[in-house]
Amino acid sequence: MAQLLISGGAGFIGSHTCLVLLEAGHHLMVIDNYHNSSPEALRRVANLAGPDAANRLNIVEGDIRNSDDLDRAFSNNKQDIEAVVHFAGLKAVGESVQQPLLYWDVNVVGSCCLLQAMQRHRCRTIVFSSSATLYGYPTQVPIPESAAVQPINPYGHSKAAVEQMLMDLSASEPGWRIARLRYFNPVGAHCSGKIGEDPRGIPNNLFPFVTQVAIGRRQELQVFGNDWPTPDGSGVRDYIHVMDLAEGHQAALDVLLQEDPQLLTLNLGSGTGHSVLDVVKAFEAVSGRSVPYTVQNRRPGDAACTVADPSQAAARLNWSTHRSLLEMCQDAWTWQQNNPKGYSTLD
Ligand code: NAD
Ligand code: UD1
Numbered sequence: 111m112a113q114l115l116i117s118g119g120a121g122f123i124g125s126h127t128c129l130v131l132l133e134a135g136h137h138l139m140v141i142d143n144y145h146n147s148s149p150e151a152l153r154r155v156a157n158l159a160g161p162d163a164a165n166r167l168n169i170v171e172g173d174i175r176n177s178d179d180l181d182r183a184f185s186n187n188k189q190d191i192e193a194v195v196h197f198a199g200l201k202a203v204g205e206s207v208q209q210p211l212l213y214w215d216v217n218v219v220g221s222c223c224l225l226q227a228m229q230r231h232r233c234r235t236i237v238f239s240s241s242a243t244l245y246g247y248p249t250q251v252p253i254p255e256s257a258a259v260q261p262i263n264p265y266g267h268s269k270a271a272v273e274q275m276l277m278d279l280s281a282s283e284p285g286w287r288i289a290r291l292r293y294f295n296p297v298g299a300h301c302s303g304k305i306g307e308d309p310r311g312i313p314n315n316l317f318p319f320v321t322q323v324a325i326g327r328r329q330e331l332q333v334f335g336n337d338w339p340t341p342d343g344s345g346v347r348d349y350i351h352v353m354d355l356a357e358g359h360q361a362a363l364d365v366l367l368q369e370d371p372q373l374l375t376l377n378l379g380s381g382t383g384h385s386v387l388d389v390v391k392a393f394e395a396v397s398g399r400s401v402p403y404t405v406q407n408r409r410p411g412d413a414a415c416t417v418a419d420p421s422q423a424a425a426r427l428n429w430s431t432h433r434s435l436l437e438m439c440q441d442a443w444t445w446q447q448n449n450p451k452g453y454s455t456l457d
Contacts (some may be wrong), residue, residue, distance in 0.1 A: 117198035122306075124142070125155050132159035139191065149293075160250075184253075241266070244263060247262065259273070287372060288372075290374065334386075334409040344386035348383055349384055349438055
């Protein structure tokens with residue numbers, strides 16, 4: 111079993127991936143500054159992972175832009191760090207338009223600092239959280255990895271820059287094992303309802319907004335457009351259950367650690383599209399609550415339809431998604447019901 115460093119491990123995708131990796135027997139060192147997460151998430155991960163898991167989960171509260179914090183995370187382990195799973199970063203598209211330098215700093219400078227620390231500590235294996243946002247307005251659906259990288263906002267530019275940084279690094283030094291995983295739309299929660307997505311403030315994304323409407327925290331959903339060229343006129347996306355996504359990281363790590371050094375670039379999605387109205391219906395079915403909505407104008411920067419071609423991930427990782435839209439809704443609903451205020455216990 112490997113000693114792994116997980117940046118951003120307290121966040122939504124990171125916490126679910128930590129659980130899967132602990133259950134597989136790995137030793138984890140998490141570095142997180144809790145900018146968008148809570149230490150409570152990792153306490154629950156350790157509980158869910160079983161009796162000895164807490165001994166295999168260590169945490170440094172720190173910033174990936176700070177080399178002292180990184181050196182502490184790389185050094186405070188019995189074994190050397192064999193691989194890094196790099197989730198830490200900022201992800202709000204609107205905020206990235208308002209504060210582009212913040213996004214270049216955290217996402218790009220932060221990744222550069224992390225890679226420099228990896229060089230100092232002679233670790234050359236990394237799985238990076240990239241995004242389907244790289245494809246901008248896709249010209250071909252389902253989208254293969256060979257599609258043009260043409261992001262349309264600073265968040266997307268920051269992900270493209272880190273992908274390029276990783277490619278330059280792998281070309282410059284033999285021995286790097288790199289996976290650039292392009293996630294489609296991660297949603298849902300662990301089926302226990304103990305860990306899940308805990309957005310701060312008003313959610314930008316569809317799933318957390320719908321769950322908050324169903325629980326009565328928000329009055330109604332705004333559907334951004336019903337005149338898209340899609341079967342029911344609302345936007346279509348490739349939703350992926352966060353536990354399927356977490357298992358995709360485990361599969362990528364296994365391949366990187368077992369095979370010769372390589373650079374993998376893979377879409378992680380289901381290959382199936384669902385519309386906004388499909389999500390509303392599925393959510394109403396599992397929750398027994400109604401999700402009132404009004405139709406608004408299209409949201410600037412939205413595409414009609416983004417769906418992954420996931421065949422490369424299936425071929426290279428022997429991985430594919432198996433949880434349905436109903437399970438995504440059911441698990442998101444269980445999490446929301448058990449934790450109406452997320453990890454916060456404050457009113
Ligand atoms: P998240 O905000 O829940 O998790 C990110 C974690 O990184 C948080 O725990 C946060 O506190 C931490 N962090 C932020 N800045 C940091 C810093 N400077 N130093 C240390 N820790 C820091 O987000 P998530 O949804 O779990 O996303 C994880 C990664 O996946 C991100 O890089 C994101 O861009 C990428 N991604 C997310 C989605 C999505 O829809 N959730 C889609 C595609 C890609
Ligand atoms: C958004 C980001 C994308 C980012 C992803 C994950 C934009 C333009 N895109 O993707 O870059 O990688 O989140 O963080 O912000 N919808 C509604 N009402 C809502 C919210 C969403 O109708 O209140 C619709 C959207 O128009 C879209 C679908 O639901 O058709 C999914 O939206 P969302 O969850 O925000 O994901 P993306 O737009 O795919």
